[in-house]
Amino acid sequence: LDQGVGALVWSPLGWGRLTGKIRRGEPWPEGSRLHDTAAFGPPVDEEKLYDVVEVLDAIAQESGKTVPQIAINWxxxxxxxxxxxxxxxxxxxxxxxxxxxxxxxxxxxxxxxDAASATTAPYPYFPYYRQEGFARINPPVV
Structure with missing residues (x-):
């Protein structure tokens, strides 16, 4: 942010994980590309994913938008x-x-x-003795 560099994000729905079709405790839907591609992407903390999907789903229901629309807008x-x-x-x-x-x-x-998706920054971005979180390396815009 401080260098004025922007990211062009590829696969903003997380290879289909943020479409609302992937749910906690349910098998991936038939026809999902995840059956063939999940092993090729970055590792995903499934519990964190489901926490985010549940909030996306709640906001979609409240707003009349779809889960993918909420995810991409966010x-x-x-x-x-x-x-x-x-x-x-x-x-x-x-x-x-x-x-x-x-x-x-x-x-x-x-x-x-933001609360549902909050994570702790991985090593080397945090001291091993005190995990300060993502906010330290990605501060909010003032």
Whole structure:
């Protein structure tokens, strides 16, 4: 952020994990690309993923938006995200993803999603004796 560099985010729905189709305690849906691709992506803390999906789902139900729209809108609000590269398989998914633009989550909704997704920065970004968290290396914009 302090260098004015933005990120172009590829797969903003986490290889399909943030579509609302992946749920705690349920098998991946038939036809999900995750059956073939999950091993090739970065490791995912599934409990943290489900915590985030549950908040995405609640906000989607409250707002009338879809889970993917909430997820992409949330990501686009990050100060270092310049844009996203979506990977829609069909026109319906493309239209749904494009519906993430033109509106904004409320500050309260963003706070709920930020709290659900908060993680501790990995080594070497934290002293081994005191985990300070992601906020230290990615401070909020003032």
């Amino acid at each position: 990501l686009l609000r990050r100060p270092t995200v310049s844009s996203v590269i979506i990977g829609a398989r069909n026109e319906e998914q493309l239209r749904q993803n494009l519906g993430a633009a033109g509106w904004s989550l409320t500050p309260e909704e963003v706070a709920r999603l």
